[in-house]
Amino acid sequence: MLVSERVGQFFFHTEDGRDRLEYTEYGSGDSWVVLVHGQLMTRRMHEPLARALAGSGLHVVTLDLLGHGRSDRPADPLAYSVQAFGEQVVALLDHLGAPEAVVGGTSLGANVALEVAVAAPDRVRGLLLEMPVLDNALEASIVAASPLLLASRLLPVSVDGARLLSGVVPRSLLPFWAGVALDVLDQRPGATAALLHGLLFGRVAPMSRERRRITAPALVVGHTRDPIHPAADAAMLAAEIPDAEFVSARSLLEWRLRPERLTGAAIGFCQSCWRVQRRRRRSATR
Known part of the structure; x- marks a missing residue:
């Protein structure tokens, strides 16, 4: 199914100035979904999933976080943190006029989605989380990013x-x-060093007690045999969030190369989040 695609931009304001962020919209309507990429990647990584979700009737937005893709890349470590990235997602919702959205992401993007759910729970309709980086992944993440x-x-x-x-x-x-992998090599030394410094020495994700207070429904996807994103972290997160479901990918590359099963689960989950809301609104008006 063909869906409309539009590239947009907005400015994220901080005490130190403003930064330009770029995003792509897929589809239309009020059933919003925001997808956030992994560390050092770009929003293009979520293009196949975004098109599939939009083809099912959802309004999907993929965002290049600060320091990534076609968004600005300041060379200041203080500009980068998972919490700041969460604020950028909320600013995107404000810019789009979206009261709430299903917020999802991969790796770093999953952690950013968790930050949004903790900091702005009223803006999160559901969480679509792939490969969160939590307690069991910290050492491997440091080893991978340090070089x-x-x-x-x-x-x-x-x-x-x-x-x-x-x-x-x-x-x-x-x-x-292969093109997405090459996009990872499109880095600027000063901005990349600042980004990694900010992430390595900052808060990685909300603490366990904060995650346990998340009320939004969640679909958590974990990968086996992935040292940087151990399935144990995904399973732990699914156990912490009261209304969460854990799905195990059959391989590290299943969602990339044979996406039908997991994309189908993502579509069903996102649609169910919005169906539940509509039923609640109808009940409230009776």
Whole structure:
């Protein structure tokens, strides 16, 4: 099913100024879904899922967080934190005029969605969470991110070189996920170092006691044999959130290469979040 697609931008204001953030809208209507990408990735990673959700009648928005994709990339570590990213999602909802949305994300995006649910629970209709990074993933995440942080600080020419080499490869000639992987190489040393510094030395996610107070329904997807995103974290999160369901992916790449089962589960979950709301509104008017 063909759906409309529109690129937009808005400005996120802080005490230090304002930053431009870019997003893509898919479909239309009042049943909003916001999808947030993983660390160092771009909103393009959620394009297949966004199109599938929009094709089912949902109004989907994918956002490039600050420091990612086509959004601004300040070289200040204080600009970056999971909490600030959560504020950017709320600012996006304000910009769109969306009272609430199902908020979802992958890896870093899942943690950002949790921050939104804790900081602005009235704006969250549901949570679609893939590969959250929680207690069991911290050491592996530090080990994975530290080499890039050091390269960005001490050998910036290597980051610039990777960006220049990846930039000459036409994405239209590559399989979709190969192009998404190349997008990860599109980094700027100063901004990347600031981003990783802000995330590594800041709050990773809401604490367990905060997660247990989340009232929104949640669908949590975990991956087996993934050291950075252990399924144990996803299962733990699903046990903490009172109205959560845990779904185990059959492999690390199932949602990327054979998405039908998990995309179907995501569509059903997002639609159910909005059906429940409509039933509540009808009951309230009787």
